[in-house]
Amino acid sequence: MKTAQNKTEKLTKEKASWMYQKMVEIRKFEDEVHQIFAKGVLPGFVHLYAGEEAVAVGMCAHLNDSDSITSTHRGHGHCIAKGGDLDGMMAELFGKVTGLGKGKGGSMHIADLDKGILGANGIVGGGFPLACGSALTAKYKKQKM
Known part of the structure; x- marks a missing residue:
């Protein structure tokens, strides 16, 4: 793997395991959001990240905790891959004040x-x-x- 500084970094078993776990975590979150949205109980709209998990995880695998990122309208995967709070994300999707954006930002x-x-x-x-x-x-x- 290449780092942001263009250095070669060996992909360890631990890092590969972390990457796989994050991809699964993103897919499970997105599957749950999809089911909830299909029931019509989620306010607003969602743009799911399912199928793109490796992109966010591959990028975030090279970042430090102090690094900052932005995302597109399909930001769930990046947020999860960077270590975002899942409960806070779900609360945000429901427009709750306990959400990451106090319920004002929503999915996008x-x-x-x-x-x-x-x-x-x-x-x-x-x-x-x-x-x-x-x-x-x-x-x-x-x-x-």
Whole structure:
């Protein structure tokens, strides 16, 4: 595997196991959300990440806890792969104040700032300004990214 610094990193059994477990975790979460949405009890709309699990996990496998990410309107997988709180995510989908965004963001704006997940965005390309702002802030504060 190549890291962000273009260094080769050996894929250990432990890392491969973690990656597989995260992919399964994402799929199970998405399957549950799909079933709930199909019953018509979930407010709003959802864009599921099922079938794309390896993309988020492969990316997040190279990140540190201090790294920040943004996502697209299909942000559930990235949030889970980066370590986002599953209960907080589900509460957010239901619009509850216990959700990651206090119930105001919903599925397409899922974020967990404590984990460096700056948020998904329903606008195509909407994550770029978030990422640029985060990078500029880190540079200004002389923080390592």
